[in-house]
């Protein structure tokens with residue numbers, strides 16, 4: 646880990662930025678979390694190529710907890726860019742994710758806030774991400790975005806992963822497919838959710854499955870926002886467990 650990081654920090658394409666260069670973010674964090682100071686967190690920006698080459702595939706950036714350090718890509722990337730299957734290709738073509746560096750910086754700083762607040766949620770990845778997405782929402786709205794913009798530009802990658810990791814939702818889509826296409830006699834069941842088999846199946850029926858996965862992801866993002874609006878952060882602890890087993894490595898975003 647440290648060696649990989651070293652490679653990024655030594656690159657000529659990497660530069661350090663400072664929270665003080667982003668007064669709007671600073672103001673936002675101070676107003677929401679007046680007792681938490683994340684000014685000691687170091688922030689570095691580099692190119693997607695440098696960061697991905699060092700083995701950090703995240704879409705926009707990451708917060709490295711034990712080093713109190715944030716890495717940001719100067720441009721968001723979805724996946725590796727050369728997808729070997731139709732499903733990933735179609736999915737990536739269908740979502741336009743245009744969050745800018747500032748949005749990703751807010752996201753990663755909120756992970757730092759969560760860390761500084763001692764929220765020991767690292768085991769509960771979904772709850773941690775929901776905390777971050779929910780608490781970033783008002784910042785995004787303050788930039789003139791609508792909730793739909795926030796979902797489509799910023800939140801969708803995480804919820805796509807979440808939907809595809811959700812066997813119940815995916816099974817539902819597969820059953821729907823079987824009902825709609827008489828020619829489909831067998832769909833993957835939970836016991837058969839081995840990655841290769843399901844991926845092949847999903848690629849074969851990508852035109853049917855992708856729009857439904859995206860709809861479902863948007864719906865889940867909206868539900869999170871509604872829960873947050875109604876109950877505040879209390880609601881996040883009760884989120885159901887996040888099953889990573891079906892995640893696609895090529896769309897690994899958080």
Ligand SMILES: [Zn+2]
Pocket residue numbers: 752756774777899
């Ligand atoms: Zn995150």
